[in-house]
Amino acid sequence: MGLIAACLCLTMIFSGCVTRSQPDPSGTPTQNPGTGSQFVSPGIVDTIHLAGGDYGYPTPFQHYPRGPGSFKMNLIFDALVEKDDKGIVPWLAEKWDIGADGKEYTFYLRKNVKWQDREDFTADDVKFSIEYVTAHPPVSGADLSAIESVTVIDDHTIKMTLSQPIAPFIYQLYSFKIIPEHIWSDVSDPNTYSAPEAVIGTGPYKLAEYSKEHGTYKFVANENFWGPTPRVKNIEFVPVSDSLVSFQQNEIDFTGLSPDTIDMFKSDPGVYVFQQPAIWGYELSFNENKNSILKDKAVRQAFAYAIDRDELVEKVGRGAGKPGSMGILPQDHIWYNENIPQYEHDANKAKQVLADAGWKDSDGDGIMDKNGKKLSFTLILASGEARIGELVKERLKEAGIDVTIQAVESKSRDTKLKQGDFEIAINGYGGWGGDADYLRTKFCGTNFGMQGASHGRPLIGYQNDEVDKLALEQLKETDTEKRKQIIYKLQEVLAEDVPSVPLYYTASYEAYRPTVYDGWMNMFDHHEVTHSKLSYLDRTEIAWV
Secondary structure (H helix, E strand, C coil), rough: HHHCCCCHHHHHHHHHHCCCCCCCCCCCCCCCCCCCCCCCCCCEEEEEEECCCCCCCCCCCCECCHHHHHHHHHHHHHEEEEECCCCCEEEEEEEEECCCCCEEEEEECCCCCCCCCCCCHHHHHHHHHHHHHHHCCCCCCCCCCCEEEEEEECCCCCCCEECCCCCCCCHHHCCCCCCCCCHHHCCCCCCCCCCCHHHHHCCEEEEEEECCCEEEEEEEECCCCCCCCEEEEEEEEECCCCCHHHHHHHHHHHECCCCHHHHHHHHCCEEEEEEEEEEEEEEEEEECCCCHHHCCHHHHHHHHCCHHHHHHHHHCCCCCCCCCCCCCCCCCCCHHHCCCHHHHHHHHHHHHHHCCCCEEEEECEEEEEECCCCCCEEEEEEHHHHHHHHHHHHHHHHHCCCEEEEEEEEHHHHHHHHCCCHHHCEEEECCCCCCCHHHHHHHHCCCCCCCCCCCCCCCCCCHHHHHHHHHHHHHHHHCCHHEEEHHHHHHHHEEEEECEEEEEEEEEEEEEECCCCCCCCCCCCCCHHHHHHHHHHHHHHHCCC
């Protein structure tokens, strides 16, 4: 539902304000494969329990880069804008103006906002935060490198001037969390700063407890929060060995489900089951810097033909998902281009593509080049992705491509990806529903001062002049429809060139008990309702004007 409505976001980005009727407080989930019973909101609840796990100290600089870490931090720290199920909405900035040249942004900040230690929030904090995170990049913050100057006009007005028009600039500001100048101005190393003051923000929740050893967190409602009333007084993340079992035993109030466990709740009127959009995905990445054979487009296309992505959906995702698109953007993305090469599974077609490029089929010994070198790769993956790796290996073998699997712990896999210590790798992550500018951060070889993603340049070694041209054109195009057409063309070029292979996008099932809490809501571009700050707030109090 939120994905379709996200079309509004791209209009909102340039309007500076949002007009909206009050959202449905029951949130995004709308379909129950079980009884379909309707529930009445219990209003404010005392405590909800969610599955724990250590994702780092929830400051912008010390949480772990995986999604659950950033969204725990997001409960404490606010940005100028926020996301609901329809798009980008005003938050610490109640409105903004954009200059005719697309480079000047004037933000009008909310008044009477307090930090959690009762100090006043002002425009000086915003300016300081920009300067501080530029000098000390946070774990997963916004790309602010295009900001040329920042001018504080008064306590509640600030102007940012960009070096060039940046179409998704407002969208990017969601990831820019404001920190208090009076605390951080004397902190020289934010990566080691773990004092209690490090988790003081303006957000709706305060950190009450954190145990790295046990992976537990307790967040308590901020009694002085400037915005909508928190509907949950306490959010506790507790250790569980099996989320589903813990949910059945009422130890936690929300759980993910596999398709084969949905039937367990069909006759339970107290459990609400729903399916998320398919915007969390697995990808097979190529590192052309590590193995120059991967610079051959025919080899990459052969991977796309050889891997049976529908099989991955059925056998790994148990039918809950969609096959990867070679245009990178998933089918549930608002700007997905359906008119791109689909690369239906065909081992013979993979062999033919290689043969046309000069590779030889050695009749049982695999594909070799003219010098007799075998087409062989080492595949890095996390141990939890072993089944994906096995199926990928089997299908590639049918096409004459030999793969050796190296399974490691997930954090080790992430480190290898970051350092470029791999030939090919499987990685799963969210964000596939985000602004399409991520195609630039992943694949553009000319960043013009814009940062690339950790799983993209420069480690991937990929270079395509047309991709660079289109990626930079869409970045500067402030006309939404024109930008969309550029993104469509960019998907076509990427689908032809296959810089990576999206394997499949998951469409997970999740369950909760509405009699405990029913306020869950998707962000328009994200797959997990528990990650949404607005999920925990009384959205009937929100009226964007």
